[in-house]
Amino acid sequence: xxxxxxxxxxxxxxxxxxxxxxxxxxxxxxxxxxxxxxxxxxxxxxxxxxxxxxxxxxxxxxxxxxxxxxxxxxxxxxxxxxxxxxxxxxxxxxxxxxxxxxxxxxxxxxxxxxxxxxxxxxxxxxxxxxxxxxxxxxxxxxxxxxxxxxxxxxxxxxxxxxxxxxxxxxxxxxxxxxxxxxxxxxxxxxxxxxxxxxxxxxxxxxxxxxxxxxxxxxxxxxxxxxxxxxxxxxxxxxxxxxxxxxxxxxxxxxxxxxxxxxxxxxxxxxxxxxxxxxxxxxxxxxxxxxxxxxxxxxxxxxxxxxxxxxxxxxxxxxxxxxxxxxxxxxxxxxxxxxxxxxxxxxxxxxxxxxxxxxxxxxxxxxxxxxxxxxxxxxxxxxxxxxxxxxxxxxxxxxxxxxxxxxxxxxxxxxxxxxxxxxxxxxxxxxxxxxxxxxxxxxxxxxxxxxxxxxxxxxxxxxxxxxxxxxxxxxxxxxxxxxxxxxxxxxxxxxxxxxxxxx
Numbered sequence: 001x002x003x004x005x006x007x008x009x010x011x012x013x014x015x016x017x018x019x020x021x022x023x024x025x026x027x028x029x030x031x032x033x034x035x036x037x038x039x040x041x042x043x044x045x046x047x048x049x050x051x052x053x054x055x056x057x058x059x060x061x062x063x064x065x066x067x068x069x070x071x072x073x074x075x076x077x078x079x080x081x082x083x084x085x086x087x088x089x090x091x092x093x094x095x096x097x098x099x100x101x102x103x104x105x106x107x108x109x110x111x112x113x114x115x116x117x118x119x120x121x122x123x124x125x126x127x128x129x130x131x132x133x134x135x136x137x138x139x140x141x142x143x144x145x146x147x148x149x150x151x152x153x154x155x156x157x158x159x160x161x162x163x164x165x166x167x168x169x170x171x172x173x174x175x176x177x178x179x180x181x182x183x184x185x186x187x188x189x190x191x192x193x194x195x196x197x198x199x200x201x202x203x204x205x206x207x208x209x210x211x212x213x214x215x216x217x218x219x220x221x222x223x224x225x226x227x228x229x230x231x232x233x234x235x236x237x238x239x240x241x242x243x244x245x246x247x248x249x250x251x252x253x254x255x256x257x258x259x260x261x262x263x264x265x266x267x268x269x270x271x272x273x274x275x276x277x278x279x280x281x282x283x284x285x286x287x288x289x290x291x292x293x294x295x296x297x298x299x300x301x302x303x304x305x306x307x308x309x310x311x312x313x314x315x316x317x318x319x320x321x322x323x324x325x326x327x328x329x330x331x332x333x334x335x336x337x338x339x340x341x342x343x344x345x346x347x348x349x350x351x352x353x354x355x356x357x358x359x360x361x362x363x364x365x366x367x368x369x370x371x372x373x374x375x376x377x378x379x380x381x382x383x384x385x386x387x388x389x390x391x392x393x394x395x396x397x398x399x400x401x402x403x404x405x406x407x408x409x410x411x412x413x414x415x416x417x418x419x420x421x422x423x424x425x426x427x428x429x430x431x432x433x434x435x436x437x438x439x440x441x442x443x444x445x446x447x448x449x450x451x452x453x454x455x456x457x458x459x460x461x462x463x464x465x466x467x468x469x470x471x472x473x474x475x476x477x478x479x480x481x482x483x484x485x486x487x488x489x490x491x492x493x494x495x496x497x498x499x500x501x502x
Contacts, residue, residue, distance in 0.1 A: 016058040017497060018281045019234055019490065026055065027285065034289055038212040045185050045208055048289070055190035056154075062136050062144070063152035066104065067188055073100050074162040075183045078169045082176035090170055097166040105159045108132075111149055113356035154194035156353055158187055160320055165201040167324055174202045182208050189291070191282040195275070195497055197296040197316035204291070212290040220468045220475060222287035227482045229280030232273035234486050236449045238495045240270040244442045249409050252419040257427025258435065260419060266442060267409050268402050269449040272300065274498045275314070301401070301453055304393035305378075306370040309401060321350050332375075339375070344368040354408070359416065363408045370400060 016022055030051050037044040056064045077097045081090050106114075115126040133144035165186075168174045177183040186204050248255050248263030255263070276297040286293045296315050303309035310318045326346040332339040344365070351364020381387065410416035436443055467478060 016055070018278065018285075019230065019495075022058075026051075026058075031288070034212075038290070041209045041212075042181075044212075046181050048190075049181055049185040049188060052185065052188040052190040052193060056188060056193060059194055060153040062140070062142070063132070063150075063155075065136075066108075066132070066152050066155065067158060068184075070101065070104065070158060070162050071184045071187045072180075073097070074166055074187075075177065075180050077166055078176040078183070079178075081166065081169045094166055094170045098163065101159050101163050105155060108149060108151055108155055110352075110356045157196045157198055158193065160198050160317075160353075161200075162187060164198070164320060164324060168201055174205070177201070177205060189286070191285040191289075192279075192293055195278050195282075196314075197279060197282070197294050198320050199293060199316070203294060207291050210290075214288065214290060217468050218287060221464070222284040223475075223479065224464060224467055225280045225284030225287070227479060227486075229277040229282075229284065230486050231482060232277030232280065232449075233497070235489045236445055237270045237274040237277060239445050239489060240266040240273075240442060240449075241495055244439065245270055245409070249411065249415070249419070252415065252422045255422070257423045257425070259439075260423045261427070262435075262439065262442070262446075264402050264406050266446055268301070268405050269446055269453075271405060271409075271498055272297075272453070273449060278497050299453060299457060301398055301450075302394065303397050303401075304390045305374055305397055306367060306400065307374055309397060310367075310371075317350070317353070321346050325349065336376070340372050343372050343375075347371065358413060359407055359410055363404055366404050366407065 016026075030048070033047045033051070034044060037047055053064055053068070056067055074097055077093050080093045084090050084093070111128045115128050119125050128149060130144070130146045130149045132149075133146040136142055136144055137146065165174075165183075169176050177186070182205065185208065186199070186201060189199070189204070192199060244259075244263050245267045248260050249267070252260055279296040283293045283295075294316055298312040298315065300309055300313035303312055326342055329342040329345060330338055331342060347364045347368030348361060349364070351360045351362070351367070354360045354363070406419060407416060410419060467475065470478075
């Protein structure tokens with residue numbers, strides 16, 4: 001009994017994520033409930049909503065109240081916008097939604113950043129208090145630390161999701177959701193809740209009351225997505241993180257330039273496998289439950305330009321920024337100067353979305369400048385009837401991305417400076433056999449990761465569909481083999497998904 005209660009309780013030291021066995025026990029219970037209720041969509045959606053709230057409680061504790069608050073606010077505002085025919089009221093309600101959501105996100109994510117900025121500018125020291133903990137302690141007699149603000153997991157994702165809903169209702173793109181359980185389920189659906197993809201209401205809401213259907217092909221496609229996602233995360237991403245990336249970025253002065261360069265290439269693969277691995281698992285889990293989530297990655301490291309990269313990387317965020325920030329600012333409709341300003345604002349805010357720190361601002365600015373440079377240079381090349389060879393575009397783009405990931409990963413500005421100083425001052429091509437002997441596992445895992453990524457997409461699709469259509473015995477053997485490989489690598493410490501902190 002005590003063990004069962006401990007499983008149900010929130011434990012901040014226990015990871016309730018896709019890579020932990022407890023999640024798969026939870027998912028087994030969800031599958032059972034889904035199987036019992038799949039013919040009754042209202043009860044099924046209510047059950048999955050409750051399961052999603054429980055998932056968020058296990059992942060983030062009492063912060064699930066923030067999720068419920070955001071759900072209630074935007075549901076009510078959506079109803080109000082839908083009922084009103086007066087443009088002034090509709091606009092007021094939309095602005096109210098934006099203010100509440102952005103203030104919520106700003107308080108939990110940017111309080112320390114803003115307080116430090118005010119102190120640097122004015123010298124005034126501001127004490128940051130976690131009023132949510134104060135409120136929770138008073139209401140539930142808990143002992144949460146009120147002197148420190150913890151970032152609620154997934155707040156950047158579900159906040160952007162609810163904002164897009166209010167904007168789409170205002171634009172009359174969708175009708176407001178009448179049933180609060182349906183809306184709550186849309187906001188809190190557990191596979192993509194804490195790390196995306198960011199799902200638009202018009203993509204998801206129509207699926208809520210569709211007849212549940214899970215064909216054999218769809219089931220095995222979901223299984224391969226889940227297995228592939230776990231392989232990316234636990235075999236590639238976590239191995240590179242533990243055996244090279246964390247070491248070189250935490251103490252760059254202890255490593256040679258070539259080791260730092262290896263670390264940069266390794267992190268480039270790590271962050272892709274970590275984030276796209278989560279997305280693959282989320283899409284697979286949702287597919288088994290009868291829901292289709294949007295693709296979030298499309299081989300980003302084959303991009304031939306930075307614009308192409310952002311069409312392939314974190315697609316749900318880049319399209320969100322385009323539709324709800326860049327285009328409303330004016331996009332490219334008001335001349336080159338205004339387009340440049342709009343582009344820089346969008347990418348700077350896109351950088352800040354990832355975290356409250358100057359390195360994220362710099363990372364966003366670098367991408368903004370690169371996009372602006374591309375637009376100007378491509379226009380000039382088109383006018384001169386010249387074209388950059390795709391392979392040259394790929395090389396420049398890939399290495400620009402690698403350099404900017406160094407900025408993104410560095411813990412602070414001082415460490416970033418030391419990284420680049422050491423990279424150039426201590427770089428020499430010494431005995432490569434010694435390097436490979438020291439990092440043979442890292443080199444092998446990097447090779448596997450990049451080769452998987454750079455294989456022709458047609459070949460990847462062919463292999464996937466061959467596995468889906470294969471004999472059931474072959475499929476079971478393949479699952480067992482993948483499972484054993486993943487299990488062997490799972491003996492290392494479980495690393496949280498990188499995008500959980502965004």
